Amino acid sequence: MKVSTRFLEIIGAWMLAIIWVLPLLYALWTAFHPGEYATRFSLTAPLTLENFHNAWAAAPFARYFLNTTILVTLILVAQFIICTPAAFAFARMEFAGRNVVFAIMLMQLMIMPDVLLVGNYRSMAKLGLVDTILAIALPYLGSAFGIFLLRQTFLTVPQQLDDAARLEGCTLLGRLWRVYVPLARPTYIAYGLVSVSYHWNNFLWPLVITNSVDTRPLTVGLSVFASTDQGIDWSIITAATLMTSAPLLVAFLLFQRQFVQSFMRAGIR
Amino acid sequence: MRRESLQAWLLLLPALVLLVAFTHWPAATTIIDSFYTTPKGSRPPRFVGIENYADLMSDPVFWTALTNNAIYAVWTIPVSVILALVMALAVNTAMPGRALVRMAYFTPTMLPMIAVANIWLFFYTPDYGLFDHILSWFGGGRHNWLGDRATALPAMIAVAVWKEAGFFMIFYLAALQAMPPDLKECAALEGSSRWNFFRRVTIPLLMPTTLFVLVNAVINAFRLVDHVVVMTRGGPDNATTLLLYYIYEAGFRFWDQALAATLTVVLLGLLGLLAWLQFGVLGKRVHYR
Structure with a gap:
């Protein structure tokens, strides 16, 4: 009983942590992949620095x-x-x-x-x-x-x-x-x-x-x-x-x- | 004695001059401006008494902004403070990956509100955004989160909570770590339940921290409108206009100095009232060690 509530608490803490970093991970995903993968998740999506390059060039x-x-x-x-x-x-x-x-x-x-x-x-x-x-x-x-x-x-x-x-x-x-x-x-x-x-x-x-x-x-x-x-x-x-x-x-x-x-x-x- | 007095004033002088020049002076001129009309071209400002305040009372946008700000504060403050406490309690105990979890909670705090707003703007986008994406898995349809009067303000509240909870967690964590461990042992010997211990010992001991966090949360609820500027510009139909955003609009988009000054005085009054409530009323009931 005691062990299982403790287990649930740890799971809860982790869930909250995942919810909390999700927006950031999502932003990282979008920034490092080509535009067409912005909302599509695929393990084979190619990594790129193109977006950073374009942003840097587009404004001072x-x-x-x-x-x-x-x-x-x-x-x-x-x-x-x-x-x-x-x-x-x-x-x-x-x-x-x-x-x-x-x-x-x-x-x-x-x-x-x-x-x-x-x-x-x-x-x-x-x-x-x-x-x-x-x-x-x-x-x-x-x-x-x-x-x-x-x-x-x-x-x-x-x-x-x-x-x-x-x-x-x-x-x-x-x-x-x-x-x-x-x-x-x-x-x-x-x-x-x-x-x-x-x-x-x-x-x-x-x-x-x-x-x-x-x-x-x-x-x-x-x-x-x-x-x-x-x-x-x-x-x-x-x-x-x-x-x-x-x-x-x-x-x-x-x-x-x-x-x-x-x-x-x-x-x- | 004389000499020390003179020296002290010399040491204070630079700080005091800057402080008065850019805090007390603008506050005073704003109060004066609120009794005058907006200067237009060659027409100098004219004294109108409390006319600006009367106008404000009949300005529906002002009431909307005030109501919005009240709703915004009533949600963001308790939710972020309670979440902060939960987070602090969670990472105060030994568990696998504790450092990672703590980092996850705290990281949003380090981002500029502008960056946070840009990221969340994307989530709220109809069709493409993360939210519509997740909803579509459950058969949900497209929803214009920021374009709908009903969801725009809650969307702002979510952003603020995400950004602030981790910051407040730090202070709770510091307080929890400063709590003497023998208290817990004592309570265990007496057979007190965890919930009882939390309610009777932890919460009262955390009261000074809660007061500090509350003061900050209240100030932020009225001071931070960066996300409104970026995400909605107060829309749709003023559904997300907060007081400071309305001041910004009046002062720097309509160039209506009288309205902006009057609004600022109202906001200053509100902040003063809240300070008095927190320190005068709540502060007396907090037990400092």
């Missing part, structure tokens, strides 16, 4: 890859540089109005820039930044999530280490750089992975603020490609879809443990 994907890489790097580096000192101030310094400012900052966790398309578009228009990569990045640079996450980590750094560095004559920025940042390394990795995957996949704001090949990230480029040029050649669209998601997906499969642990670390507050 190389440029889109470059744009996304620039965007993601810009956001990541700027977030680290901007959020670290702020997190330190909230964690280890006394100043008037700390709690109020902290509360004001935390409001961003609920009201995210994604919702404020209209207001942010107007600001970018006033700044003359419409259709630039900088404009895609700007709303996300002061990240309440990043500040909060780093603050929580900095709070766990033993005060004695800080005091010792101070006695050695370390300046404020020196202590931050030599004591706090190295000890928070796992948090930086976690936050970095979350940030990169969020912005690699982000769509609506980049769609609104960009309108040329030179600035469009992959997600927007893919949607333009899939909606206009291709009619309904599913094999090519699916190939393009997999191509744009591939770097992140491959990175995930290679560093699975790191990814999963990072998401967990970023989530536990």
Whole structure:
């Protein structure tokens, strides 16, 4: 009795897993086979890279890859540089109005820039930044999530280490750089992975603020490609879809443990 | 003391400026804009009081979007959260192929919503698509999943659940692994059934995680409309128009600033209300360790 219910549970878990990967396997099938096999399954169907080749040639994907890489790097580096000192101030310094400012900052966790398309578009228009990569990045640079996450980590750094560095004559920025940042390394990795995957996949704001090949990230480029040029050649669209998601997906499969642990670390507050 | 205060403010300054400039400032200007008309050509915006809100109340598309979003949230949130818990419980026990199963659950999370939408668009295609294909084995006929008012929104819900459940699973899994194993031994000694243990011990201990996951699920139900943009553009006949999608349409396809601003204020109000409900009401009933 006990063994058989356990058996059923395992079967159930596997069934759910199969249902969950089925869409992806199906996409892989379509992308790696000629168009006429898109909906026909046959063991003898020839494998091909033609679809990827055609997709790559049909739209400036190389440029889109470059744009996304620039965007993601810009956001990541700027977030680290901007959020670290702020997190330190909230964690280890006394100043008037700390709690109020902290509360004001935390409001961003609920009201995210994604919702404020209209207001942010107007600001970018006033700044003359419409259709630039900088404009895609700007709303996300002061990240309440990043500040909060780093603050929580900095709070766990033993005060004695800080005091010792101070006695050695370390300046404020020196202590931050030599004591706090190295000890928070796992948090930086976690936050970095979350940030990169969020912005690699982000769509609506980049769609609104960009309108040329030179600035469009992959997600927007893919949607333009899939909606206009291709009619309904599913094999090519699916190939393009997999191509744009591939770097992140491959990175995930290679560093699975790191990814999963990072998401967990970023989530536990 | 003075000096430390000054230093702290200097450290905060860059983050605070950016945060206020691109979150609080646009929120404030949007609220102001919602009391003005849309500027047209050389005509500057004119103050109209609450007229935009009155217009919104009599806008049938707004009510459709609100209803759709409510249905969308009421389905995606519980289904993805419960599935996430089931997945976490499944991969938290020893079983053959555990790593593979966990990977299967989590992988959709790594894909951009745009990619997910493209893949699923194909499944929903009449005749060719996976769904019609499977149905045809059972003698089913062709069905235009995204073109039919009755199935378009459920189709969106399915996509969202598929993408999100694995993400939430991670947090449940972390919480389950942090649970002390002696609890289970204790319960076994006392002869407590598995179901009882789950209901009396596991669920209460998971409450903080559930709150965290719920907050994220709620935000996503109102923030993520990428799949609507790609798959249906809000159609057919507004059957899949969600609030943020309507904001996008009003702001960047109709260029109706007044409507877009008013809608944004409503959405912000809704998010604020939900935050208050979750932290104020639900948060008090959660027991943190």
